[in-house]
Structures are given as C-alpha cells and as structure tokens.
Amino acid sequence: MAAGFSLVLAVLFFHPSLNSFLVGSTDPNNPFYYVRNFHLWTRRHPHQTRDLAMGSRSALAAATFQSKQTYVIIHGFLGSSTDNWIQSLKDALLQREDCNVVSVNWSAGSTTAEYFLIQPRVRTVGAEVGQFLQFLEDAAGLTTQQIHVIGHSLGAHAAGFVGKALNGTLPRITGLDPAGLRFHQAEDVDRLHHGDAVFVDVIHTHGCYTLFKMWEDCFGIDENLGDADFWPNGGESQPACEQGGDGASSVKDGSSCNHGMAYVLYIESINYMPSSTHFLARQCPSWKYFNNKSCPCGHPAQYMGFNADSRVHGVFYLNTSMTAPYGLLDSHCSAGAFTLVQIIGLLLLSVLLVLLLLLVALVLIQQYFGLPILARVRARLYMEDLVWHGLGNSPSTHILNSEKAVDT
Ligand SMILES: *[C@@H]1O[C@H](CO)[C@@H](O)[C@H](O)[C@H]1NC(C)=O
Ligand SMILES: *[C@@H]1O[C@H](CO)[C@@H](O)[C@H](O)[C@H]1NC(C)=O
Ligand SMILES: *[C@@H]1O[C@H](CO)[C@@H](O)[C@H](O)[C@H]1NC(C)=O
Ligand SMILES: *[C@@H]1O[C@H](CO)[C@@H](O)[C@H](O)[C@H]1NC(C)=O
Numbered sequence: 001m002a003a004g005f006s007l008v009l010a011v012l013f014f015h016p017s018l019n020s021f022l023v024g025s026t027d028p029n030n031p032f033y034y035v036r037n038f039h040l041w042t043r044r045h046p047h048q049t050r051d052l053a054m055g056s057r058s059a060l061a062a063a064t065f066q067s068k069q070t071y072v073i074i075h076g077f078l079g080s081s082t083d084n085w086i087q088s089l090k091d092a093l094l095q096r097e098d099c100n101v102v103s104v105n106w107s108a109g110s111t112t113a114e115y116f117l118i119q120p121r122v123r124t125v126g127a128e129v130g131q132f133l134q135f136l137e138d139a140a141g142l143t144t145q146q147i148h149v150i151g152h153s154l155g156a157h158a159a160g161f162v163g164k165a166l167n168g169t170l171p172r173i174t175g176l177d178p179a180g181l182r183f184h185q186a187e188d189v190d191r192l193h194h195g196d197a198v199f200v201d202v203i204h205t206h207g208c209y210t211l212f213k214m215w216e217d218c219f220g221i222d223e224n225l226g227d228a229d230f231w232p233n234g235g236e237s238q239p240a241c242e243q244g245g246d247g248a249s250s251v252k253d254g255s256s257c258n259h260g261m262a263y264v265l266y267i268e269s270i271n272y273m274p275s276s277t278h279f280l281a282r283q284c285p286s287w288k289y290f291n292n293k294s295c296p297c298g299h300p301a302q303y304m305g306f307n308a309d310s311r312v313h314g315v316f317y318l319n320t321s322m323t324a325p326y327g328l329l330d331s332h333c334s335a336g337a338f339t340l341v342q343i344i345g346l347l348l349l350s351v352l353l354v355l356l357l358l359l360v361a362l363v364l365i366q367q368y369f370g371l372p373i374l375a376r377v378r379a380r381l382y383m384e385d386l387v388w389h390g391l392g393n394s395p396s397t398h399i400l401n402s403e404k405a406v407d408t
Helices: 002-013 018-022 057-062 084-096 112-140 154-165 257-269 287-291 340-369 373-380 385-389 395-407
Strands: 035-041 050-052 070-074 100-106 147-152 172-176 199-203 228-232 280-283 314-318
Touching (some): 035 112, 050 057, 057 112, 070 084, 070 112, 084 100, 084 257, 100 112, 100 154, 112 154, 147 257, 154 172, 172 257, 199 257, 287 314
Parallel strands (some): 070 100, 070 147, 147 172, 172 199, 199 228, 228 314
Antiparallel strands (some): 035 100, 280 314
C-alpha cells in the first residue's frame, strides 16, 4: 500500500499537469481553493447556464436567482460540472419541478493517478459549497429546507461534507454510488454518513471490495452509509452493463458502466410518480433473502431514487431491467401504504361498522317509538321471554311486553 502510494506520488511528480491541480484557485475574486464556480439553471433558462460566484450579489441579481427548491449537484473524480449526466439530471429535475439546479465546478483531476491527491480534497470542497449555500441564504433568502444536495462518486462524499459544514441541518443528501477507495471502513466524520442530513439516501451500483484490485474492480463502496441504502441488483454490478444490456450507452462521460448506472437510475426515477411501483424497493437483510422472495413489500412502500420516502429507513433491494427503461414494476406490491389484503380488511370492517350502526338505530327507534319490529324478530327467532325480562322494568320493556300480549 505504502509502496503503491509512493509510486503514484512519483508518477504524479513527473506528470505534466501537476501544476494545474496541485495549486488551488488563482482567481483573486474567488475565495475558494478547490471550488471554481457554480452553474445555475432554472425553467427560465433551462439550457443556458448562469454562473454564480461566492460573495457576488451582482451575479445573483443578473441570474435572477429566486429562493425555491434548489438541487445542488456535485460531480466526481475526473468529472466536470457540465457532464452529460448532469445535463440530463438538470433536464429531468426542471421538467418535474419549478426549481433551481446548481452544479458545482471543482477541480477533480484529469488522470487516474491523481486520485490519491484529489481524494482528501472532498472535505474542503464540501466546506466551500456549504459556505456558498450560506451565502445564498443570506443574500437571496434561500432557506436550508429548500436545499437537496446530490453527489456522485467522490462528489457523494463531498455532499456529506456539505452536510457536516451545515451541522446536519440539510433536509436531504443523495449519494450516487459513493466512492470506495480510501473510504472503506473510514470514520463517520471522514465520509458520507447518515447524520450529515435529516435524510441521507444512497444508491450503490458498483459497491464491492477486493483487496488486490480494489481500484479496477469497484469504484463504489460495499458499506451502508445512509438512512436508506439501495442495492439495485445486489449493488455490486449491474445487468445493464453485462452482455445484452445497454448500460454502456446510457452511461456517458467516461465513467465505468457499473459506477455510472447510479446516476442513470436516479435520473430515470425522476420521471416516475410514487403512485406507480417503478423502482419499489424491499427492505431485506441480504440480496440472497431478496432473491428467495422472503422480503415483504414494506408499509409504507419505499422507492429508490427521487421518490424515496424520508420516513422509511433501512437497507433495500430491487431488480432493474437490462435495457432502458430500467425501472421495473413490482407487481406484488401496491403503491400506497396499504396492500390489497389490508384494503379488503378495511372494507369488511367498514361494512361491519355500518351494520352495527343500523342495529343501534333500530334499537333506538324501537325504544322511542315502540315499533313492533324487534318483537317480530324475537317471535321469529323463538326467543325465550326470560331474556327479555332480564332487561328490567323500563317503560320500553313494558311496551315490548304489552305488544307481545297484543300479538298473541
Ligand atoms: C470549471 O473551472 C475551470 C477553472 O476555472 C474552468 O477552466 C472551466 O472552464 C470551468 N468549467 C465550466 C464548465 O465552466
Ligand atoms: C455548526 O456548529 C458549529 C459549532 O457549534 C458552529 O460554529 C457553526 O456556526 C454551525 N454552523 C451552522 C451553519 O449552523
Ligand atoms: C432464504 O434464504 C435465507 C438465506 O439463505 C434462508 O435462511 C431462508 O431460509 C430462505 N427462505 C426461504 C423461504 O427459502
Ligand atoms: C432479480 O434478478 C435476478 C437476476 O435476474 C433473478 O435471479 C431474481 O430472481 C430476481 N429477484 C426477484 C425477487 O425477482
């Protein structure tokens, strides 16, 4: 490990792009070290980005920034703030909701060897984004409740650090296949953790661990990090990336297919309403249990992706299709909080309740108006007089008795 690290450092030292990533921002107007700038899209300008800078109220005004639901997207290692998947995510979010979409441009390296230098930066990146969000709150009236941070790979851990910088007050952070290398078995304070926001949901699509080829085999992490962790297809590898799948064409921007499927699935989930059962996920102790069908639907049901229910915590599994669209319907589970059996039970219960009310009404009518209905029923059933005498000497009992006398 130490030898490998030295080798990487040696490679880096002679790498021509060394200077471009070793030094932080050289822009005198940018107080941040690793975050360069922020892009903003809204429904008013869904295709053209407006750039926002820390502390620049004029940029906010020029972009006509309004306080409303705001999604903050953080790219991963080797990524860029205008990658195709971020554009697709932005389009889906703007279609679903009148919101702000902000993408963070941070210097995330340009070669694989740089990983060991870039990886410790996510802490600072997160803190810088946190500061920027506080600036938006002060300058534009954005509230913490309106912010949802979404990060992929290293960006997922950066999102965790945004949450830590804001003391866990953010309502939601979504981690898309959080990076594994140098995050395995790390402390909660050193990686994305469920305490970083009120609700942290995580999608694992390449989450495994191998000691020797840990970089090549798994970009993700094989540990649960959030309040709700989703393991589609077991979470280690994706059928869409195997022979016969079309994941490679859905995952753009040079990410590995398995690693990128996390954002592909998330983007697709934005198109579904929770009333369909697409991406319904079942809480389960393991993938094995899920596959021998021993796990229940869940009440209320939980969904992977945009529609995840922040009240439902745990570890969840689901299957997806090999080809787009990847969301499958879970035909055995109903979309709402109730199953068919429960609905039938409730219907029966209400029928019983109505019958009971009718009976009470009948008895009351009998008591007050002395209608001979019950007397006839009693006669039909050949009921013993004894039972009725037991009711006591109330006026109604007398009426009943006198009617009986008349009848006979
Ligand atoms: C991100 O920041 C870098 C450094 O300032 C800049 O060269 C690059 O153009 C920015 N990317 C985008 C998409 O604006
Ligand atoms: C978070 O807590 C620390 C320590 O209590 C405090 O200094 C800081 O201002 C808090 N930040 C926010 C955004 O509330
Ligand atoms: C499902 O698999 C688990 C783990 O292998 C096993 O313990 C359990 O008995 C199985 N249940 C059924 C219904 O097959
Ligand atoms: C999920 O997919 C796997 C692989 O195709 C299959 O073996 C398994 O039966 C599926 N599980 C469920 C619960 O449908």
